[in-house]
Amino acid sequence: MKTESLLSCSRKDTVYTTINSCVIALVGLVILLINRLWEPFERGFFCDDDSIKYPHHDSTIPSPVLYGVGFSLNIVSFILIEAVFLRNCKNSRTNKNQEQNVLQTYFCVVFNVLLPFLYGAAVVQLVTDIAKYSVGRLRPHFLAVCQPDLTKFNCTDGYITADICTGDNALIKHARFILTISGVIPDPGHASFSMYSMLFLVFYYQARLTWKNLLLLRPLLQLIVFCLAFYTGLSRIYDYKHHWSDVLAGNIIGVIVSLITVFTLTDLFKRRKSSDEQQTDNNVKLESIRVNKPVTKL
Template sequence: MYFNIELVPLLPRTVKRIMCVDFFKGVVNSCIAFSLGLIILLINRLWEPFKRGFFCDDDSIKYPHHDSTIPSPVLYGVGFSFNIVSFILIEAALLRNSKNSRTNKKPGQNIAQTYFCIVFNILLPFLYGAAVVQLVTDIAKYSVGRLRPHFLAVCQPDVTKFNCTDGYITADVCTGDMALIKHARVSFPSGHASFSMYSMLFLVFYYQARLTWKNLLLLRPLLQLIVFCLAFYTGLSRIYDYKHHWSDVLAGNIIGVIVSLITVFTLTDLFKGRKSSEEQQTDNNVKLESIRVNKPVTKL
């Protein structure tokens, strides 16, 4: 899925060996992620959601329609920018510390290439996971066709075309804006909840793996709390904006959590044998002490 980089398990990290020369594989993997984005675009453009009927006495779809507290451009802008900026700044700081801490610099070692490979190996899986989240969410949305809480407000049904005594109304009785009506038929699951939870939880895991400086003990949990609260608040806003039912938000959060876990632990090396400098020094001291204890006494 990503270029191979082998690093010494120290923080600050030291580059042991770089193999970022397989340009073809990088292009192929990037094309795979891009193709998922294209499929998502085609689904939104060409796939008509399942046309579910309604009951006249269904109070869950009678809420008013108004603008979102967190519009989609803000959602995706914050979700992508927070992660990308974090990757760029934190990896640059770690690589700078690694460069300053080295005493034996290998000939031909390219710091710029190393930095690009490290960021690419984190960024590409993140983008791929984001595409997977959106794809799974859209397939569910258009297949289920659950009506949003504000469906009747945008549908504006023509009361002369149906009779509430008939029970379940399946006829095409809407007179409102067709784009809004189509959007009001894709409530389950919440796309805002799934993407925000995925992107922010990915960032929580990233901070857990990279921010291991002991002298900044509370920095990591503070950042993790902030980004998690952003995702949590996004889901809540979809409920009080009457854009989704609470179960839609719950389902979206579950999708985001599952995809984030799979992406982090199968497509990245964030938690594969990385240790802090203090932990590594402790291990080295233990090994030295073991050697001293087990070393046989030589008689003169």
């Protein structure tokens, strides 16, 4: 890989980083406004709907754990892997002026991966919230937390839309597919966020862990992070938090946003392609030198 392409970090890049950070903050503001101002759709139910009669359980993977693992695992990977990669490039340099900008270059390279990741995470949250607030599908444990007042409705009426719940309002709102943390921060879609964050990491490992001597390290790490996302989705089903189709939809959202983010907003695979092309050019030049080198007479 050309060292110059990695070390193109200037004051202009700092301005771009600031602008991109503002864009991420803007998407976050939209999410908060949706949470505050959008009146969610309240869906009714039928008495014979067995899909909403399951018991209520605590989440196997709480939201803080989801956020903590999803963000920290990615950020730590970016910091460590880019440090190793930059160190290898540093060892190949002889320009002292470039060595003075190593720290600036390091932060620039990390932010070039981190900012697209954060933007994609915000997009996943936004799309998930729009789906939740628009559809308002009742969770499998709805009746368990609703505790309906049997005197306020008659099952012979068919579709029931009246306010007949007597349970805790926060749990009822949760069971209507809407939940906030401390009344302010939107609760993440476990399936969509976990699939997005872990799949982003799978692609990142694919692009950056190219050490030939550690052939099985990359697929092992990719398998681990994918299983984390897969298990998170399954936990939402056996905890009776979501229907299986909701988890599937969340996974699809996570996959689509991850693909778009990695291949349109980052240069991970462009870097690798440039590195391969440079190596090919070097091999061609070396072979040309060998072929054209005159034979020395003894």
